[in-house]
Amino acid sequence: MNYxxxxxxxxxxxxxxxxxxxxxxxxxxxPICGEECETIYKDRYGAYVGCDVCVETKDAWEAEGCFPEEE
Structure with a gap:
């Protein structure tokens, strides 16, 4: 027999x-860019702002907007 x-x-x-x-x-x-991701970022109010694919990290010491001009 063959089984x-x-x-x-x-x-x-x-x-x-x-x-x-x-x-x-x-x-x-x-939810912002639609790409597969590992990490998602939210602002302090709980709104999603992006992920590890679409959000870029900058050094605050090199960002112009972090040092308002003194008057």
Whole structure:
């Protein structure tokens, strides 16, 4: 007798895609730029301002707006 039974569909999807349900996992996306991201930034009022993809970090000592001109 030959018992060549096909694999369960979950096993077939896992072998084909690497994920048990056949779908790739979801990743967080920035509400501002829409890119996949790891870190999201909010202002002090709780509004999202960007992510590690669309927000640039600057050194305050080199930013012109951090030193208002003295009158």
């Amino acid at each position: 060549d039974l096909p694999d369960h569909p979950v096993v077939q999807n896992l072998e084909r895609t690497g994920y048990p349900d056949g779908k790739e996992p979801r990743y967080p996306r920035c």
